[in-house]
Amino acid sequence: AQSVTQLDSHVSVSEGTPVLLRCNYSSSYSPSLFWYVQHPNKGLQLLLKYTSAATLVKGINGFEAEFKKSETSFHLTKPSAHMSDAAEYFCVVSDQKGFQKLVFGTGTRLLVSP
Amino acid sequence: EAGVAQSPRYKIIEKRQSVAFWCNPISGHATLYWYQQILGQGPKLLIQFQNNGVVDDSQLPKDRFSAERLKGVDSTLKIQPAKLEDSAVYLCASSFASGAGTDTQYFGPGTRLTVL
Numbered sequence: 001a002q003s004v005t006q007l008d009s010h011v012s013v014s015e016g017t018p019v020l021l022r023c024n025y026s027s028s029y030s031p032s033l034f035w036y037v038q039h040p041n042k043g044l045q046l047l048l049k050y051t052s053a054a055t056l057v058k059g060i061n062g063f064e065a066e067f068k069k070s071e072t073s074f075h076l077t078k079p080s081a082h083m084s085d086a087a088e089y090f091c092v093v094s095d096q097k098g099f100q101k102l103v104f105g106t107g108t109r110l111l112v113s114p
Numbered sequence: 115e116a117g118v119a120q121s122p123r124y125k126i127i128e129k130r131q132s133v134a135f136w137c138n139p140i141s142g143h144a145t146l147y148w149y150q151q152i153l154g155q156g157p158k159l160l161i162q163f164q165n166n167g168v169v170d171d172s173q174l175p176k177d178r179f180s181a182e183r184l185k186g187v188d189s190t191l192k193i194q195p196a197k198l199e200d201s202a203v204y205l206c207a208s209s210f211a212s213g214a215g216t217d218t219q220y221f222g223p224g225t226r227l228t229v230l
Contacts (some may be wrong), residue, residue: 032216043118043205044157044221051216090156099169100145100209100217104156 002027002093006105014113019063019078021108023091026072033074034092034102035065044090050074061085086112116140118222120206126228132194135225139187139208145169146183147219148191149205157205163189193227201229 007022025031035047048059055067065076074091091105119138127133139146145164149157160179162170165186174181178197183189193200203224209217 036221041223043223044207046218046220049216049218092156099162099164100219101159101162101170102147102157102219104158106154106156 002031002095002101002103004091004093004103004105006089006091006108008108009106010109010111012111012113013081015083016080019076019081019085019110021076021089021091021110023074023076023105024072025074025091025093027093027095029095032094032100033065033067034094035059035063035074035076036090036092036104038088038090038107040087047076047089081110081112083112083114086110118206118208118220120204120222120225122225123223124226124228126230127196128230129198130195132192133196133227134190134192135204135206135227137189137191137206137222139189139206140210140220143208143210143220144186145209145211145217146189147207147209148181148189149207151203151205151224153202160191196227196229198229201227203227 003026005024033050036044038044048057050057050067058064063078088107092102094100147162148160151157160174161181163183166183181191203226205224206222207219209219
């Protein structure tokens with residue numbers, strides 16, 4: 001069975017500083033890993049996904065994540081935070097075998113101060 | 115390209131009443147999902163359809179929840195009777211391909227249900 005642990009419920013940064021949102025996963029088979037962002041009163045939007053190609057995945061809005069199998073991690077980073085990045089971020093895992101069943105983490109709320 | 119559409123956006127009902135949510139997936143998407151997102155938690159899959167057949171409904175409380183996807187396009191999710199603990203955002207998502215592990219799911223804006 002798959003599971004995801006998001007290590008921080010809240011992360012606060014200043015505008016222009018780097019962002020790091022941490023995620024560890026557990027999966028019985030080769031995992032697909034995703035990061036979704038949820039702005040208030042809006043639907044979930046895919047930031048990026050890993051499906052066993054390159055281990056460094058680049059997404060939208062300057063975000064990227066690195067798949068590290070030895071550490072079972074898939075941390076999300078961005079070099080410079082923008083005010084518009086303030087939102088809830090979900091790390092998600094799915095086994096690549098069989099039908100897709102997304103298992104979401106509990107979310108990390110990113111706060112960006114001027 | 116139009117996204118996943120859901121209605122209504124908000125619904126307030128009293129416990130023991132019934133409620134229904136509607137979802138229209140992205141055109142051409144074969145797989146449709148319903149999720150429940152309780153405040154402060156990540157979404158949890160309730161049911162997955164492949165065209166108009168059910169693939170996974172293992173986490174659907176079947177004594178009160180039901181869902182259908184007629185003609186493999188639109189879908190409705192119903193709760194009857196509602197309980198206080200059903201207060202949540204109900205999200206619909208769709209994906210183009212077979213629902214395989216590498217697919218990308220596209221989410222609608224959700225319906226926020228409050229049960230009083």
